[in-house]
Amino acid sequence: MLARLLSRLLFRAEEARLQKEKKSIGHLGSGSTIRTGLKIVGGEHISIGEDFYAGPDCRIEAWDAYEGEKYNPVIRIGNRVSIQSGCHIGAIRSVEIGDDTLLGAHVMIIDHDHGSTELSELEISPAKRKLFSKGGVTIGEKCWLGENSVVLSGVTIGKCCVIGANAVVTQDVPDYSVAAGNPAKIIKHYMHTENHDVPE
């Protein structure tokens, strides 16, 4: 009885927290389904299109200040984008995800690191280092990123690409490509013409 009451209270508290997180998003299109545990940072810099789906425990973070430094982050997520449980999207510059793209569970898309890897930085406590970015991340429309894949700063993935499970993408991936591995390599690429695809 007490346990049921407690679980109902916890559920209501999470519902209220989730509504607050959703409201903090600058633009959230209609038809979204967002599961519990979503965490938003810098919601005013985040815009999400229609029919968005987020599985449990996703994090979408646009950091405009950290350790006294200011940033101008932008996160733009297109229409009908679906991100499964535990995904982490983070920006101090920009992360753009095109329409109809699907992220498997535990995908990380991030445009920054805790400091550079210069020798002068290594003695600073990592949490105190200035956030460092090699550039924004862009992912085209109709991409599918397999579970646990990681996309690092400065990377552009074209449209209609597949990224294999556990891939770590450190270099650009052209349209109509399949990339896999760590670091990710292009394992298939198609030259797209109007009427048919020709393997390159």
Ligand SMILES: CC(C)(COP(=O)(O)OP(=O)(O)OC[C@H]1O[C@@H](n2cnc3c(N)ncnc32)[C@H](O)[C@@H]1OP(=O)(O)O)[C@@H](O)C(=O)NCCC(=O)NCCS
């Ligand atoms: C990439 C993937 C889609 C397969 O694509 P594919 O074009 O059929 O690739 P193939 O199976 O023909 O493999 C081609 C080569 O890539 C390698 N490869 C395939 N997937 C790989 C991966 N995730 N990591 C590393 N290498 C991979 C294969 O071993 C093969 O190597 P070889 O030529 O040396 O033998 C699939 O392997 C994958 O990773 N799927 C993701 C599954 C997932 O995350 N599901 C969650 C649901 S949202």
